[in-house]
Each structure stands twice: as C-alpha cells, then as structure tokens.
Amino acid sequence: MKFVDEAFIDIAAGDGGNGCVSFRHEKYKEFGGPNGGDGGRGGHVFAVADPNLNTLVDYRYSRRHEARRGEHGMGSDMFGAAGSDITLKMPVGTILSDAETGEVLYELLQPGEVIMIAKGGDGGFGNMRFKSAINRAPRQKTPGWPGERKNLKLELKVLADVGLLGMPNAGKSTFIAAVSNARPKIADYPFTTLHPNLGVVRVGPEQSFVVADIPGLIEGASEGAGLGHLFLRHLQRTRLLLHVVDLAPFDDAVDPVAQAKAIVGELKKYDAQLHAKPRWLVLNKLDMVPAEERAARVQDFVKRFKWKGPVFEISALTREGCELLIRTIYQHVHAEQKAANAEPVEVDPRFAGDQDQPA
Template sequence: MKFVDEAKIKVKAGDGGNGVVGFRREKYIPQGGPDGGDGGDGGSVFLQGDANLNTLADFRFVRHYEAERGQNGSGANQTGKKGDDLFVRVPLGTVVHDQDTGEVVGEVITADTPLLVAKGGWHGLGNARFKSSTNRAPRQKTDGTPGEERRLLLELRVLADVGLLGMPNAGKSTLIRAVSQAKPKVADYPFTTLHPNLGVVAPEPHRSFVMADIPGLIEGAAEGAGLGHQFLRHLARTHLLLHVVDVAPLDETDPVESVAIIEDELVRYDETHDADAAERQRWLVLNKIDQWPEADRADAIAALTTRFRTELGYEGPVFAISALNREGTAALVWAIMEHLERERASQDTQPKPAVPVNPPPASHQHLEWTED
C-alpha cells in the first residue's frame, strides 16, 4: 500500500441532550411537582493509536467522523442516555493540527492514551433542577450545548530509532534490506524509494530497533526539489541518523561534496521549518566499498575518512560497509544497538515532566442547580 503521511478530516462531537419540562401526574397525587429530567452528555471524539497501522491511507475514503448525540431527558426524573464516545484508529506517531487555528492539538504516541480531539456537548437541565421554595412549579429548562466541531490535519511522523540519510542511489534501501526483514524496492536509478520504509533490526532476540529508509535528498530539497524533503519531518523522532555515502558513484561525484550538500540541506530545512534535524547525532557510513580493489581498500577508507574530518570537521564514528555483500553490516548494527541502549537507559533515569490538565472550554462550562 502506498505510504500516505497527511490526511484532512472533520470531526464532530455529539451534542448534549436537552432537559425537559415535566410534572408528576399520578392518581391521588394532584400536586406532584416538577419531574423533568436532564439530558445526557454528548459523546466525544478520540484518536486511538494502533500499532498495526502504518499509513493514513484509510482517511482518503472516510473523512467525516461524528460521535453520538446525548439523548433528551424525560419525565419521572429520568436522565437521557449519554452519547457513546467515538474512537478513531490512527498510526502511532500521528501529529494532529487544527486546520483553522494552526495549533497543534496533540500527538498520538502510545496505544494506551487516546487523544481527545473534540469534546462532547454538556447536558441540558430539566425543570426539576429549578424547583425552590419560591418556585414550586418551574417551567424553565436548558438545552444541551453543541459538541465541538473541528477540521483536523493529521500528519504521520515515522516512529523510528534510526533514520538513513543520503543522496539517491547511496544504497540506503540495500542497507535496510541487509540488516532487517524489510524488502524495499531496489534499482539502479534515482528515487527508487518513493516513501519511507521501516525495518526492525534485531541483532539477537529481545534486542531490536527500528530503522527508517528516507527517500534520497538532492541539492535544493529544502525548497522542494526532489522527493526527500517531503519526509524530513520523519527525522524529528529518530535518535540517530546514519548518513550513507556512496564511495564510488557512477557519476563520479565527490563523496565529501555530496555529504556537504546534504548537511547544508538539513540546516536550510531547519531554518524554514523550525526543526532540529541538523542538530541530531549523525554517523557516517561509507557504502559500496566492494567497488574498490581489496588491496587498496584500507588505504582508500583511511584517506576518505581523513578528508571528512579535515574538510568538513566531522568528529563522529565512521563505518565502512558493503550493504550488497553484507560486509561490515554486523559491526554497524551492534554499534547502533549499544548506542541506543545507552540512550534509553539515560532517558529512563531522567524525571518525567508533569502532564498539564487543561480545563474544559468555556462553552462547556455550566451551572449546576441544586434545590434550596
């Protein structure tokens, strides 16, 4: 299925049920008094994370979602039934924007915590609520308030631990095929990867991480050239970026110059999209070393590494691999695994920020009436 990472939908929470005016009328009780019941609250709309979904494609066919309305009250002090809440399933990593205000409503990170996107209307009050010592036969009632209605933009950001960066044909798809069970399309022409591919890399049982193959970048990507700029948003959730470099490109471009172009595009993307992709930790992966004669391979790797460090000021680790032959990939995978486990351990020891509790909108506040 084609990867779809944006969708526009409309959600409507249920309206609150109306209160009613009623009076108790029973045989031998001529002055029964008011007994009109309250309405029921309207159902709310939630977005529920689902780990089995990895695309927003379903929202191309169904774009309007509405929760159930609360039932009206009735006589004999009977309260109307509350409307059922509506839970809309979305992939984990979905960021929700309000189309009209531009605000970020929230993010769906886990399957255990649904995100409220439209609050149901409050119930109306029946006339029994208005009875007092000075108003023994009230005929007042209130109607339920309307449920929230919103136009939402859903944006899916890939939940991956490791993201692959690089020019088209750098060998990113081949690498993810070599180290995981993912089977992205591989060919010898640019832009083979048209959408992000996810692969679970497991060096041994119960130890794994998720790798994302991002479409290749070209010069001018920050302004919309090529395909990769559409998916740079997915780098927002990665803990580590692997910059895959073709050491022997068919067009004989300079690998160091190619890396410099990508680095510049990340900086420009951050400036125009208020992101921090350029600040994320990156490792250099020199791919396709099988194109060099084996006798000269060690010297060529050392010379290219020296250029990266002197000309670009790169200080991180450098891995030399052949993704096609799986040469050097095991060492790379284990280095990533150990790095991520250290990162996870350090995050677990840090205190978790408190989650703010937002009060209900003013339109949903109402006065609770009590008898005198």
C-alpha cells in the same frame, strides 16, 4: 532546510443528549409535576503532547476520531451521563491548523501539555427546567447541542533520528524507499539524490523513527567537492549514523574498503563530534553476491576495515535483513529518547490512561 511531517485528521466531539419530558406518577399524587432530566454533555476531544512520540505517522492510518455523545435525560429527575472524552497523543511541537483555511489553531509546545481541540455539545433541558408558577405542567424540552467538528492539518517540523552515510550508488535511496514512506529518485548513475530525503519508518503502533538520506559523499566533500558537504549539517542532530557500503560494486577496480575509509575521513575532517556519533556498518547489495561467497566477503571487509562496531548485512532491493535492522534501530532510538526524557513530566491524571490510541 526544514523537514516537515504532515497528517490530516477529522475530529468530532460528542453531541449533547436530549432533554426528557416526564411527570411524576405517585400514589395519591395525581399532579406530581414535571421530573424530566437534562441530557448529558457530549465528550470532548483533547490533544496531549507526548514526549515519547516523534512523528505523526500513526495518524495516516487513523484519520477519524469521534467522542461519544451524551446520554438522554430520563424521568425521576435523572440527568443523562456525560459522553466519554478521547485523548489524542501527539509529538511535542505539533502544530494544529484548519485544513481548509490554513489558520493555526493550536500548538503543543511543552511535554504533557493538554489542549481541548473540540468541545462536546451541552445537554438539552428536560421539562423540569421549564416549570414556573404559571406553567405547572410544562411539556417543553430541548435537544442536545451538537459537538464541534473540525478538519485539522497536523504539522511537525522533525529532525532525523537516523542519518544515512555512503558513497553515491551505495543503495541509500533504495534502502529508505524499502523501509519508509519516502520515494526518492533512484537510478544507476552517481548523484541521483540531489536533495535530502526524509522518511518515517513505522515499526508498530506509536513506534516510529525518522531517517534521512543524504546525498552521497565523495573524497574531498569536507572541502566542498560533490553535493554531500551541503547537507552534512543535517546529520549533526541525529541520534545514529548508518554507514551504507556497496559490497558488490559494478567496477571490479573499486575497493569498498577504500571507499568506506574515505567517508570516515571526510566525517572526521568536517566535524569531530559528528565523527564520534554512534555509527553502525550496513553492508548492502548482498543479493548481488553469490550465497557461498557472502560470509567470506563480509569477514574480509570487516577485517580490512578494522571495524569493531555493529555490522548488518542487508539487501535493500529484496529487503533481506531490513526488518532486523529497523527494529534494532528503533530500540536504540527509543532508549536514547528515554534517556533524554528522564526527567518526570507532569501529565493531567485524567489523561494518564490510553483512552483513544491512533491505530
């Protein structure tokens, strides 16, 4: 199963500046000749593969990207200045295709790779270009050529940075719907989630991560019981696992600690490396626990579960505690990415600055 992140953008390179018709007017030179300069070229649009990005979410908020046009030519042999280029940062692995025909145009395969995706128009000719022995005073000029305009579809096959673990009805689908753009089916019966749901969580401009909601695990999943075993392999390449626990089950006979231990046991049976991944405990549905009982119930769970790692108390339904959790997740994922991309990446110095940032 492939997870794909998509976005559509319109790009426009700058038009070229127009040429100029002008003649020298100097003292004692009645017929000074033509001196109209050419127009400047329009700005190009470049795409650069940024290893620090892993989603296309920013391009859903900023669809139009347009470079500046070139300046017009002027008299006294002055050529117009070229329009400034813009650079769009995209994750490594982004595929750019024509939005109408579906034809693949470009692929960003290497960190730091730079591709011109729209060429600026050339500047028009001033009248000094048309001077000849038989045309001493030309009045011809040409307009600037238009820049390329394209409607592009961006595609990125993504791997989840964060995977959600938990029993059916633990609130995983509600959590991913609360913090991301995913809209999974949510109901109050087991196995509502039949397929993995992928959500992109936007923390800020150029700050995002991908979270996967895996169908709930039950005891015996590693041997094929339930649905979760079909998708455990998708968690093997995540950077972090969130173990979501229903702290207020409808059935009083259900022990959240026993359920949590069953999940950990299934992970260990399925794959020891998956069991060893960083895992945080997320105690959900606090809105269903009386405020005066919350601290005692959380403390009792942590003590009986013998948990010594990070603990987060949230209510996915009311979003209480979710903001702190997603910001902490982003810091962890970003630190992991920086460690993975520790080797220096050679980037063309023209594109080192932030000329154009998707907002």
